[in-house]
Amino acid sequence: MPRCRVVLAEDHAPMAAVLRALLGEVFDVVAEVADGEALLAHSTALAPDAIVCDIGLPRLSGLDAAERLLARDAHACIVLVTIDVDPSCVNRALAIGVRGYVAKPDAGEELVPAVLAALARRVYLSSSVRPAPPSRHP
Numbered sequence: 001m002p003r004c005r006v007v008l009a010e011d012h013a014p015m016a017a018v019l020r021a022l023l024g025e026v027f028d029v030v031a032e033v034a035d036g037e038a039l040l041a042h043s044t045a046l047a048p049d050a051i052v053c054d055i056g057l058p059r060l061s062g063l064d065a066a067e068r069l070l071a072r073d074a075h076a077c078i079v080l081v082t083i084d085v086d087p088s089c090v091n092r093a094l095a096i097g098v099r100g101y102v103a104k105p106d107a108g109e110e111l112v113p114a115v116l117a118a119l120a121r122r123v124y125l126s127s128s129v130r131p132a133p134p135s136r137h138p
Contacts, residue, residue, distance in 0.1 A: 003026070003028045004027045004049040004115075004119060005028050005049050006023055006028065006029050006049065006050045006051070007029075007031045007032075007033070007039065007046060007050075007051050007052070008020055008031070008032045008053070009032075009034070009035075009036070009038070009039040009051070009052070009053035009054060009062060010032070010053070010057075011035060011056070011057050011058055012054075015054075015104070018107070018108075019052065019081060019107065020032060022107060022108065023052060023111065023112070025112065026115075027049075027050070027112075027115065030046055030048055031046055035058045035059040035060065036053075036058070036059050036060025036061055036062060036064060037060050037065075039053055039060075039062070039069075040060070040065055040068060040069065043076075044072075049119060050077040050079065050115050050119055051069065051076065051077065052078075052079045052081055052111070052115060053065065053078065053079075053080060053081070054080070054082055055082040055089065056082065056083070056084070062080060063080070063089070063093060063096075066078045066080065066096060067096045070096055070097040070098070074097060076097075077099055077115075077118045077119055078098045078100070079098070079099060079101070079102060079118050079124070080098055080100065080101050080102065081102045081104060082104060083103070083104050083105075085128050085129050087129075090129050094123065099117070099121070099122070100114035100117065100118045100124040101124070101125050101129055102114045102124070102126040103128035105128060106128050107126075110124075110126045114126065
């Protein structure tokens with residue numbers, strides 16, 4: 001069975017190496033780019049099964065790039081991996097149709113499960129951004 005093809009967008013080289021290694025255990029990383037404009041170009045040209053991108057990309061943010069990609073193809077499989085755990089950012093990402101949102105500190109354990117969930121058309125939020133369960137008071 002062929003492995004799923006992933007485009008990775010991360011502008012910080014050491015973090016890109018970590019993410020590439022994590023993804024490479026399960027997927028074929030077919031391109032690695034360092035800015036949002038390149039992400040748009042490579043995603044269009046390569047038609048990957050999934051896109052993993054940082055939000056804080058130069059030239060065009062990962063969130064804006066994701067929004068443009070999803071406007072072209074509402075079924076695009078996009079997982080954001082970011083240091084930004086602000087609920088308003090998470091909510092915006094979900095509102096535009098992103099399927100995964102992984103905090104970078106959680107990536108070691110949760111990036112691959114997030115991409116697998118996204119490929120199965122499920123939404124995945126890493127543990128650092130999931131809403132806290134309601135507390136129960138007697």
